[in-house]
Amino acid sequence: MAITDTDVNSKIQEEKVEEKVRENEEQAILRVENLHTSFFTDSGEVRAVNGVSFNLPKGKVLGVVGESGSGKSVTAYSIMQILADTGRVVEGKILYKGENILDYSEKKMNSFRGEKCSIIFQDPMTSLNPTFTIGWQLREAIQLHTDYKTKEEANKRAVELLKMVGITEPERRMKQYPFEYSGGMRQRVMIAMALACEPDILIADEQTTALDVTIQAQILELMKELQKEMGMAIILVTHDLGVIASMCDEIIVMYGGRVCERGTADDIFYRPCHEYTKGLLRSIPDVKNMKEKLVPIGGSPINMLSLPKGCAFCPRCEKALKVCLENAPDEMEMPDGHYASCWLNVKKEYEEEINAENQKTAGKEHA
């Protein structure tokens, strides 16, 4: 009797979990499954992204954090299909509302870029054309992607957009060139351009890294407001843990082209389950205890040309096991949508199981 009860219970639970997964998938506006992106260079294949999977729920801010060379930008570029000539997605799926965008024709992809998904780059100076006025460049994006086809309509819309991102005297500013704008203003223009067609997804690739803190605060605040207003989902690619903590609902930590850990902001900052995440958090000054010595991660960043066989972080990991050298760990679910790929978690779980069993047998013997 008791056995069937637990059976039923577990079945109900399984169904619940499945339902939850389905719900998540339905809510996810963008799903990346087992993405592999490689660059084919003279010195060999560089596996920049090695099996990245994540869901981007509608209207949420997803932070992608990692060091240089962790593959965070390449992941973003793969979604937009704007990789360099030598780069190619070799495996995996990128599903936008259930459709794999990797199957899109060039024409369809062009309308996906801009209309459904926009990107803001790190350096606003090199991503604006210095030989055209700001107005001209905004108009180009608007006429290309939206229904405002005439010059007057597009102009009107451009002024609206500039106002929305907080540029004063937009009519006069339209006639100016990028060099007449400050760094923060240029970044505002980039945001205006990206939002011209009210995309569902906005990718921000290190967009505030080149800015001063006070200007960065302005831009982040603006992004938050616009997100509330327009409800788009944002993928925020950055190496700054401070920006991530103040902006993101969900976070992906990347290292060596793989996802180490993903979960909510609280999961990552307060319950990190991957040695790299832990190391990263230890190596920034603690706000509450400033004079405490930092604990750096030893060694140097990974060389993408010669990836280790097992876990990418293994050569720098203090707690590495034998198995880490040989096999890359699979993603394991910590409770509630918090995933980590680390053998130590597997070991811990196994040990706990054995302990529990030992206690059981010990208990029986006593009885």
Add this chain to the structure above:
Amino acid sequence: MAEEIRNDAPLVEVRDLKQYFDVRTGAFKSKPLKAVDGVSFDINRGETLGLVGESGCGKTTVGRALLHLYKPTGGTFKFDGQLVTDKNIGSMRRQMQMVFQDPYSSLNPRMTVEDIIGEPLDIHHLYKSRSERHDNIMALMQIVELNAEHETRYAHEFSGGQRQRIGIARALAVNPKFIVCDEPVSALDVSIQAQVINMFEDLQAILGVTYLFIAHDLLVVHHISKRIAVMYLGKLVEIADADELNSDPVHPYTQSLLSAVPIPDPKTARAAKRIILQGDVPSPLNMPSGCPFRTRCRFATDQCAVEMPELKDRGSGHMVACWNK
């Protein structure tokens, strides 16, 4: 060493430092750009003074002017009680060195590590024989935890963090008392930053070096500095003990600067109230009259437009330049 300990006068005394650059505004016209305009501060022996501010505020220029990498327009700089002038700067540089921001462009790509680190030794004739030179270089590489076998390699063969170590070894070669660190960690990844910051701290503990630590990352500066000076458009607006400045900033600019720092802690970040500054930093060619910050200041009054407030001590060395606070 014993003498130094007895001597409790500040190691670095800067008074009214000015650094103007001529900027051509027309065919025959030029205008002074006041990059640094009347900056005064002291740094005690073995202390780290953090210098923070936004880009273009002149913090790097202060560091460079001290080492006469530019010819200062005005002001005095006393090092260890001795006035630094154009004439004696050559020998004075044996006691003060600099670590630069960009570990990629501050090392000569055509020189081996051995020659890069050895160059200051050559310039100041700090060895008697080739073998002594070599031993010195080996010792320096060991101090900064570089593999001694790599002495014949070129700079491009190293990662960013290792290059910064080479830069530090080069600065340490002459056994200086004072090092100007100009954004030494901002080009590095977070995990490598911590390695280099720890190295700076360890070197200070062992060798007793004094630092002027210039950076824009306020968390890092707070961590490493004993005192912090805040700069805005070529002027110092506040100097205070690092902890005091962070817990109790007085100048409106410092307040907004600190509130703008993204805190790597979700709960604190969510609760934080930001003071968002309106507008951008004015052009240093077109400085506002009086206090340079008044155009973005929440508390600005008529008086601010007339006269620049002096840096005044508010007790226990907390200096602030503001009329209204």
